[in-house]
Amino acid sequence: MTKDVIKLVEEYAGEDPTRWSKLASTINSRRLELLLLKEILLELRKLNQRQATLA
Secondary structure, three states, rough: OOOOHHHHHHHHHOOOOHHHHOOHHHHHHHHHHHHHHHHHHHHHHHHHHHHHHHO
């Protein structure tokens, strides 16, 4: 069974500060990119749902 993209991102971009403090700054920037992409995906899903209710 496939996982939802949002859930996959949350596994890698969680809020655990001890996990992230051990990683390099490039990894931290990747985390921020993942969080941004997650937010974009959530907004797109909202727009799609709104569009579907109007149709």
